[in-house]
Amino acid sequence: GESVGLHLxxxxxxxxxxxxxxxxxxNSASDYFIWYKQESGKGPQFIIDIRxxxxxxxxxxxxxxxxxxxxxxxxxxxxxxxxDSAVYFCAExxxxxxxxxxxxxxxxxxxxxxx
Amino acid sequence: DAxxxxxxxxxxxTRGQQVxxxxxxxxxxxxxxxxxxxxGQGPQFIFQYYEEEERQRGNFPDRFSGHQFPNYSSELNxxxxxxxxxxxxLCASSLVSGSTNTGELFFGEGxxxxxx
Numbered sequence: 001g002e003s004v005g006l007h008l009x010x011x012x013x014x015x016x017x018x019x020x021x022x023x024x025x026x027n028s029a030s031d032y033f034i035w036y037k038q039e040s041g042k043g044p045q046f047i048i049d050i051r052x053x054x055x056x057x058x059x060x061x062x063x064x065x066x067x068x069x070x071x072x073x074x075x076x077x078x079x080x081x082x083x084d085s086a087v088y089f090c091a092e093x094x095x096x097x098x099x100x101x102x103x104x105x106x107x108x109x110x111x112x113x114x115x
Numbered sequence: 116d117a118x119x120x121x122x123x124x125x126x127x128x129t130r131g132q133q134v135x136x137x138x139x140x141x142x143x144x145x146x147x148x149x150x151x152x153x154x155g156q157g158p159q160f161i162f163q164y165y166e167e168e169e170r171q172r173g174n175f176p177d178r179f180s181g182h183q184f185p186n187y188s189s190e191l192n193x194x195x196x197x198x199x200x201x202x203x204x205l206c207a208s209s210l211v212s213g214s215t216n217t218g219e220l221f222f223g224e225g226x227x228x229x230x231x
Contacts, residue, residue, distance in 0.1 A: 034220065043119075043205055043222035044158065089157050101148060101209055101220050102171045105157030 012112045019077040021109045023090035026071060032093040034103065035064060035075045039086045047075070047088075077111075085113045117142055119223035121206050127229045128196050136191040136226045140208030144221070147189040149181060150205040152225070158205055164189050165211060193228075201230045 013019045025033070031052040036044035048059045050066050050073075057064050063076040073090050087110050091103040120139045128134050140147050146165045150158035160173035164183035183189045187208075193200055203225040 036222075041224075043224045046219045046221065049219065091157075101146070101207075102160050102163065102173070103148075103150075103158070103220065104160070107155075107157050 009107070010110045010112070012114060013080050014114050015082060016079055019075075019080045019084070019111060021075045021077075021088050021090075021111065023073040023075075023106055024071060025073060025090075025092050027092060027104070028068075028071065030092040033064070033066060033073050034091045034093070035062075035073075036089045036091060036105075037084075037086045038089065038108070044089060080111075080113050082113045082115055085111055087111070119206055119208050119221050121204075121223040121226050123226055124224065125227045125229075127231060129231050130196055130198060132196050132230075133192065133194045134196060134228060136193075136204050136206075136228070138189045138191070138206030138208075138223060140187050140189070140206075141221045144208035144210045145187050146209045146211050147183055147187065148207045148209070148220070149189070149191045150207065150222075151175070152203040152205055154202070161191070196230045198230050201228060203227050 034049040035047040037047050038044045048062050048064050050057045050064045055066050061078045065074045077084055087108040089105050089108045091105045093101055093103055118141050122137045138147055148163040149161040151161055152158040161175050161179055162169050162181055163171040164181060167183045178194045180192045181189060191204060205225045206223045207220050209220045
């Protein structure tokens with residue numbers, strides 16, 4: 001079946017370094033992708049999104065890259081800080097009707113920042 | 116501006132019981148979705164409500180039902196609880212405008228359900 005998955009379950013980086021979290025998706029019909037950050041005991045927090053008509057989008061210290069050819073999504077965090085430590089999920093939207101969100105999440109990557 | 120609020124934050128039930136979880140969407144949002152997140156897993160889509168009707172449904176049994184009220188708030192009901200229903204239940208809200216999504220999907224902090 002269609003699924004969204006992550007290449008690495010855990011990632012440890014030194015404070016100040018850049019982090020890259022990868023995600024593979026298999027539903028070629030997906031046209032909207034979102035990255036979420038989830039801290040322990042909290043709900044997912046929106047980081048950045050990208051639509052399939054784009055291949056790159058930048059936010060504050062974060063960049064999302066979309067490669068539709070190989071169905072790959074990545075999240076880049078610049079100058080990683082201890083507060084970035086969390087589990088990161090990518091999600092794809094299986095739109096099945098106008099104005100509808102039905103997100104499929106991957107299992108997540110745990111990012112640990114070493115001070 | 117209040118975000119998505121959920122209640123209760125934690126609750127414990129026994130097998131066979133029924134539970135109701137509540138959600139108030141972010142101010143200005145009209146669509147509510149519910150997700151189940153088992154420990155160590157990503158959230159899984161249960162269903163979505165818009166204009167007081169269930170619009171989308173994931174792969175969950177009929178024991179899971181919901182409701183949306185005229186003020187856009189929503190309830191998730193789970194009947195005949197099983198041990199496997201233990202999870203974090205997340206509510207998310209969004210705004211539907213015309214034929215496209217507008218803005219982001221905002222999540223609440225969740226309701227942690229433990230079934231004994």
